[in-house]
Amino acid sequence: MNTRSPSPTAASRDRILDAALDEFYTAGFHGATMRTIGNRAGCSAANVYNHFENKSDLLVEILRTASDEQFTATRNAIRRAGKDPAEQWRAAVVAHALYTAQRPRECLVANTELRYLGEIDRKRVVGSRDAQEQQFVDIAERAVEQGLFHVDRVHQAVTAVLLMCAGIPVWFRPDGPRTATQVADDYGQYALNLVGYRTPLNPLTRA
Amino acid sequence: MNTRSPSPTAASRDRILDAALDEFYTAGFHGATMRTIGNRAGCSAANVYNHFENKSDLLVEILRTASDEQFTATRNAIRRAGKDPAEQWRAAVVAHALYTAQRPRECLVANTELRYLGEIDRKRVVGSRDAQEQQFVDIAERAVEQGLFHVDRVHQAVTAVLLMCAGIPVWFRPDGPRTATQVADDYGQYALNLVGYRTPLNPLTRA
Numbered sequence: 001m002n003t004r005s006p007s008p009t010a011a012s013r014d015r016i017l018d019a020a021l022d023e024f025y026t027a028g029f030h031g032a033t034m035r036t037i038g039n040r041a042g043c044s045a046a047n048v049y050n051h052f053e054n055k056s057d058l059l060v061e062i063l064r065t066a067s068d069e070q071f072t073a074t075r076n077a078i079r080r081a082g083k084d085p086a087e088q089w090r091a092a093v094v095a096h097a098l099y100t101a102q103r104p105r106e107c108l109v110a111n112t113e114l115r116y117l118g119e120i121d122r123k124r125v126v127g128s129r130d131a132q133e134q135q136f137v138d139i140a141e142r143a144v145e146q147g148l149f150h151v152d153r154v155h156q157a158v159t160a161v162l163l164m165c166a167g168i169p170v171w172f173r174p175d176g177p178r179t180a181t182q183v184a185d186d187y188g189q190y191a192l193n194l195v196g197y198r199t200p201l202n203p204l205t206r207a
Numbered sequence: 208m209n210t211r212s213p214s215p216t217a218a219s220r221d222r223i224l225d226a227a228l229d230e231f232y233t234a235g236f237h238g239a240t241m242r243t244i245g246n247r248a249g250c251s252a253a254n255v256y257n258h259f260e261n262k263s264d265l266l267v268e269i270l271r272t273a274s275d276e277q278f279t280a281t282r283n284a285i286r287r288a289g290k291d292p293a294e295q296w297r298a299a300v301v302a303h304a305l306y307t308a309q310r311p312r313e314c315l316v317a318n319t320e321l322r323y324l325g326e327i328d329r330k331r332v333v334g335s336r337d338a339q340e341q342q343f344v345d346i347a348e349r350a351v352e353q354g355l356f357h358v359d360r361v362h363q364a365v366t367a368v369l370l371m372c373a374g375i376p377v378w379f380r381p382d383g384p385r386t387a388t389q390v391a392d393d394y395g396q397y398a399l400n401l402v403g404y405r406t407p408l409n410p411l412t413r414a
Contacts, residue, residue, distance in 0.1 A: 028323065030238030111377075112319035116235065153393065156385075159378050160371050160397055167370025170318075178363075186360065190367055194401045 013051050016041045017065075020058040025105045029059060029113040056121050059113060066106035067128035070099045074135060085143035086197055092136055094188035097165045101180035104169030111166055133158060140195060150196030161191045220258045223248045224272075227265040232312045236266060236320040263328045266320060273313035274335035277306045281342060292350035293404055297395040299343055304372045304394035308387035311376030318373055340365060347402060357403030368398045 019040035023032040032055060035045040052058045077095035081088045100107045114125060136158040143149040151157045165187060172183060226247035230239040239262060242252040259265045284302035288295045307314045321332060343365040350356040358364045372394060379390060 028235045028237040028320075030235040031323075113235075116238075153385075156390070156393060157397065160374070160394065163374025163377060164367050164371035166374060167367070170370060171366050178360075183363070186363060187367065190364065190401045193403055194397045196400055 012041075012043065012047070016043070016048055016051055017058065017062060020055075021062050021105050021109060024059060024062070024109045024113055029055065029116040056117055059109075059117060060121050060124050062106065063110050063114060063125045064128055066103060066110060067125065067132065069103075070096060071128055071132045071135075073099050074132060078135065078139070085139050085146060086148050086192065088139045089136070089143060089149075089195070089197075090188040090192055092139060093161060093165065093191040094184045096132075096162065097168060097187035098180055098184035100165050100168045101172050101183055104172065107166060108169045133162060136162065143195070143197075148197060150198070151194075157195055161194060164190065219248075219250065219254070223250070223255055223258055224265065224269060227262075228269050228312050228316060231266060231269070231316045231320055236262065236323040263324055266316075266324060267328050267331050269313065270317050270321065270332045271335060273310060273317060274332065274339065276310075277303060278335055278339045278342075280306050281339060285342065285346070292346050292353060293355050293399065295346045296343070296350060296356075296402070296404075297399055299346060300368060300372065300398040301391045301395035303339075303369065304375060305387055305391035307372050307375045308379050308390055311379065314373060315376045340369060343369065350402070350404070355404060357405070358401075364402055368401060371397070 016037065020032070020037045023037045023040055027036065033045075034048045034055065037055075037058070038045045038048045041048070048058075052061070074092050074095045077091040078088045081091035110125075114122065117125065137155055140149055140151070140154045140158060144151065144154060168183065168187070172180070174180065223244065227239070227244045230244045230247055234243065240252075241255045241262065244262075244265070245252045245255045248255070255265075259268070281299050281302045284298040285295045288298035317332075321329065324332065344362055347356055347358070347361045347365055351358065351361060375390065375394070379387070381387065
């Protein structure tokens with residue numbers, strides 16, 4: 001394990017990114033300035049400019065990092081789930097939902113502020129999102145071929161599931177009655193139900 | 208039918224509300240000013256102030272009107288659906304999803320800008336939202352009691368369904384391959400599946 005402290009430069013960059021995320025979350029992309037971001041990070045606007053050219057650069061970096069992390073979490077969950085597409089689907093949705101519940105600031109900012117980026121910057125972010133979506137589409141298409149899922153428009157259903165997950169930070173509170181893991185597990189079951197999955201092992205069908 | 212033209216004052220108020228909605232949608236609540244809203248509406252900031260005290264007032268009025276319209280559309284659909292809770296559920300989701308697909312600006316602004324309102328203003332808006340949610344909870348609880356739905360946490364499932372619908376304007380385009388009505392119908396089926404609805408009449412289970 002790497003126990004060295006991060007270099008002063010790296011620490012400062014991370015602190016600025018975290019401050020920018022807070023600022024985009026509370027004030028919105030348009031309400032945030034390089035100065036208010038610097039204030040939160042405990043540094044000057046000039047220091048912020050040393051690391052990032054402008055607000056868009058900061059937002060792109062935040063959203064790409066979050067999207068890459070969520071992609072990796074989902075891909076690893078799929079790999080661990082074995083060969084059954086239904087179990088892969090469940091595992092992918094649970095991992096995706098769990099990330100959303102545990103990273104509400106990143107996910108809310110992604111949902112709400114992405115539209116303020118220019119075309120080129122938006123493309124830098126959505127590529128990673130599209131790759132994420134494609135993982136779900138591939139699994140669902142295999143499950144439909146194998147007669148496990150019964151749904152007509154796979155891509156549309158995947159979008160519905162991912163946006164259902166994207167809504168979790170709107171209502172989920174870490175100090176609420178249910179943990180992020182419990183909620184993510186429920187969403188895994190919702191997503192299996194949504195695509196018309198049928199099997200006697202499905203706990204909701206035994207009631 | 209009322210065929211009179213609206214009074215000049217009323218027309219101006221509506222034009223300002225429509226301009227404010229455009230401005231909140233494109234620039235965000237923090238990016239919008241009474242002046243830029245006036246520019247869009249073809250009037251002065253002073254004229255905007257004649258009708259609304261501030262930006263929050265405008266946002267509250269827009270979100271409350273949209274929420275009330277969506278509530279009414281959903282309630283009417285439930286009434287027309289007859290006594291079967293499953294059909295009421297489907298009809299309610301279809302009506303809710305259809306409104307979302309047909310009013311993307313209102314719904315996206317509601318999703319993204321509500322958090323910038325102060326506590327009192329937010330309460331003025333969310334009351335109508337809560338009433339809307341309660342309609343779905345009541346139907347689903349009856350369906351669970353009658354053994355039609357198989358889902359453990361009704362309120363959480365309702366929230367998942369409503370946020371899935373709230374995501375429609377993120378991807379739906381009126382000039383895309385499917386109409387708003389077709390998409391809303393699909394969402395009605397997704398929502399029935401999600402809560403573990405089982406019946407031989409369910410088209411997705413006959414595959």
